[in-house]
Amino acid sequence: MELAFSGWSGIVILLVYGLIMLSVGVITFLRNRNIHQSLDEYYLGGRGLGVMVLFFTFFATQYSGNTVVGYPPSAYRLGYEYLVSVPFFIMIIMAYLLFAPRLYSLGKKYNLITPAQWFEKRFKSKGVTILASLLMLYGLGNYLLEQLVAIGQGVDGLTGGTVPYQVGVVFFVIIMLIYGWLGGMRSVAYTDTMQGIALLFGVFMLLIGSIIYFGGLPTSADYMQAYSPEKLGVPDGPGVVNWFSLLVLIGIGAAVYPHAIQRIFAAKDERTLKRSFSRMAWMPFLTAGVVFIIGIIGINAFPDLSTAESEQLVGMMASAVASQNVIFYWAMVLLFGGVIAAIVSTADSVLLTFSSIISNDLYGSYINPNASERKKLLVGKLVGVAAVGILILVAWFPPGTLYQIFVLKFEVLIQIAPALILGLYWNRLHTKAVFTGMLSGTIVASVMTIFGWSYLGVANGLWGLLINLIICVVGSLVMSVSVVEEEEAKQVIGL
Template identity: 85%
Template sequence: MDLAFSGWSGVLILLAYGLLMLGIGLVTYLKNRNIHESLDEYYLGGRGLGVMVLFFTFFATQYSGNTVVGYPATAYRQGFEYLVSVPYFIMIIMAYLLFAPRLYAMGKKYKLITPAQWFEKRYKSKAVTILASLLMLYGLGNYLLEQLVAIGQGVSGLTGGTIPYQVGVIFFVVIMLIYGWLGGMRSVAYTDTMQGIALLVGIFMLLIGSIIYFGGLPTSADYMQAYSPEKLGIPDGPGIVNWFSLLVLIGIGAAVYPHAIQRIFAAKNERTLKRSFSRMAWMPFVTAGVVFIIGIIGINAFPGLSTGESEQLVGMMASSIASQNTVFYWAMILLFGGVIAAIVSTADSVLLTFSSIISNDLYGNYINPEASEHKKLLVGKLLGVVAVGILIIIAWFPPATLYQIFILKFELLIQIAPGLILGLYWKRLRSKTVFAGMVAGTLVASVMTIFDLSLLGVASGLWGLLLNTVICIVGSLVATVSAVEENEMKEVIGI
């Protein structure tokens, strides 16, 4: 993210964003002194998030720094084929609507704090709960790593190298830990609202500047027709299969993000949840659609970039636009400050849920069931800090592009979907088949991913999910179920 024009002005903007986040955390703590005595208060904001705050915290969960920085780079490399990135986010909303209202009702009925608690309540199986928790922790750790890499790249680019990559990571991680520690979910949701507004304003200013100074889509289309006609074409058969594969993988995978599910539990009521989703339905066009166009315009603006160089595309475009006049200069500075704030806000959401699964589902259930809520919170916070420390070491030398890191986590996280979603509606679904399905799906997805195996161009995670789902359904249908057991399950999932 090369934004070398900014230098010390970038440093000042980042300091301003950092201080604002700290201020939000401090004010939240002063207004809610009992926040550290209750898991409900700390992890779910007392289940009282209203429409606007809930909307922006969902927005921050879906549209992180990867969307603004990584997606235009991918559009640059693939051309119009990457228009599929817009339906990715439409699929996520559709997947939410399959289960979110029902899961909200379950969360309210049983006072659930984490998605792992639903597995425990529904299946009454230690094996299922622990396996689901581990898969969720894997996905969350992977996602947090992605955000840490993006923070470092963003800070280094915005300050023109004045603040090195590693220093940027540590600075904002410390900021995130402090305000998250102080205010929990409320701090996270309020910072999400702040960064969401900044991000929306910034990307539209970048789009306007790109159209004015680089000629817009028609100019890029003319350039591609002359020099890169392959970027104008539609994908072939295998390409279409890959499109559909990623649509399903990302649509379901992102919808079952544990930190997204916690936001479902945190809604003030079901009407608030549905109103937030109705607003989210427009965001694929407003956000993913806009950054796709920016990436396409970049093909003409900066032709011939390598894969590594294209990862810096947004910074290069912003730097060029900012040099045109003062208005765009400060708009681009604010944009990248907003991008980094967005990345940090996504990271804090992930860390909060990561801590809640450790403290409530693993430590509280199986290690020290007699622990007070205060002690569970403390354990979750401390182990969360340890996890961040380990991920910082990995992020010090990032292993892949942002897009590759983004895709990796879905292969295993998606394996919780059958047990989570089917279990909300089907009373016959059994704990043993859910466990067997998750194990089989995880093994298939892991082996195919590790050894880079491909079958019909379909993502390895989907082959795992298919096997997982078949085992769950067929195994539950052939299993002998007593009338007592069936009535118990019917009572659990009844509203």
């Protein structure tokens, strides 16, 4: 079947969406000329994001290019075992509810811009703050790499290979840097809203088209029963353990994404934040559930794809559906335009937070405390551009599938969770125990991952988290906290 998205049609689609994103950046800059004078304005949008914009920017953070481009191939390769991807996102919402409302209140009280500032305010420790900052920068860098890989694969699939993977990455990175530089958080949030609407519409149209032209789940089940019966089975005992460990790892890890935490700070008020979360509660079924079904249908639509070929599954299915009908063609235009826009805006929000940690928490706090906010912003932007340049070189020849890249970062990022969450509620949490636990958990998770060690099918990051948590809790109970330190903690967290 001839691909509907090929040659100039795909290129025109990409150019149109690119121009829209650039326009958003320019308009945002013209309407907010003081945006480059204030860290608060640039990184948090002046703390004025309303329900709809906040919902869509959370939506884009949770359901990025990895979900739409990377999850169907994983469902294609694993079959019904990958149904666990839906509870992944339910766990993220549950984890948010543990700390987000309280963290918002404290963030507003102390005018916090970055999550690292919370560590500094709560523990008053240079060691804890720098270690947490480095772990967050690692997680952000890993996530940004994932988005760059997704951009290349999305462009390649949309244009039928006319625009090479590497060219797509460079093109949209340039657009991302320009509109992000101009408009900051507001540009990101507005493009998130645009792409979110297009993405939801396009994904549902792809599902409908796939059912009409390839057959639904019963057809795929018949095919799997005849040719791939292992994809119909449920996991064994070790598989269930692995499922559960991934639920915890990704549920907590994604909730403590630094750029997600910044969105908590950017909410207009606590009521706005809670209303946005109430809408997010439906998205696991409407997004992850839908793309899972698309991946299962793909098993029958494009059988016997290799791992590398299956990474292009969404582009192949969208192109096939678009070639059938003019309505589906334009729906797929919206879908893939939304996919690319989602990936780019997610990458830009990651870069924004990466830059904020560099500019405010490392450069502004320890390297040049007397720097003006304008200079801090400039340093953060320049370091961010340099980081993107390095990651482009890595993304040029990606080190693994999107799912493998996705899981890797959580092993380390989740180690900030005990200090972040326990620190909100426990006055006696000891600074030295926090630092030792965070460092020990990071070392254990990293060593196990690097050397390929595993135990009982539990994710390496959870073994690190368990050791981290034990050290934090037991260490805090054993080590004495002075009356002054406990009173200071009470004043900070208000308990």
